[in-house]
Amino acid sequence: MQLTDEMITEIGMPVMVAGLMLYMAFIIYNLGKKSEAGKFGMFVLFLGLAVGMLGFVMKYVIKFFLADSIG
DSSP states (O other): OOOOHHHHHHHHHHHHHHHHHHHHHHHHHHHHHHTTOHHHHHHHHHHHHSHHHHHHHHHHHHHHHHHHHHO
């Protein structure tokens, strides 16, 4: 089986972005820990900074359910 650019992009993009999202979650956690934000402060940090990551995940969830229901 020959790997094409399209196949590499289709597989690699979600995997690499998921890795970056995990790294961003670590950065948010580290930021809250170093600033001694407490439980509520940590919640606000994750809520405010992780909303964009949630949008990316929801895109793939919606795409999965639409592809399943159509085809």
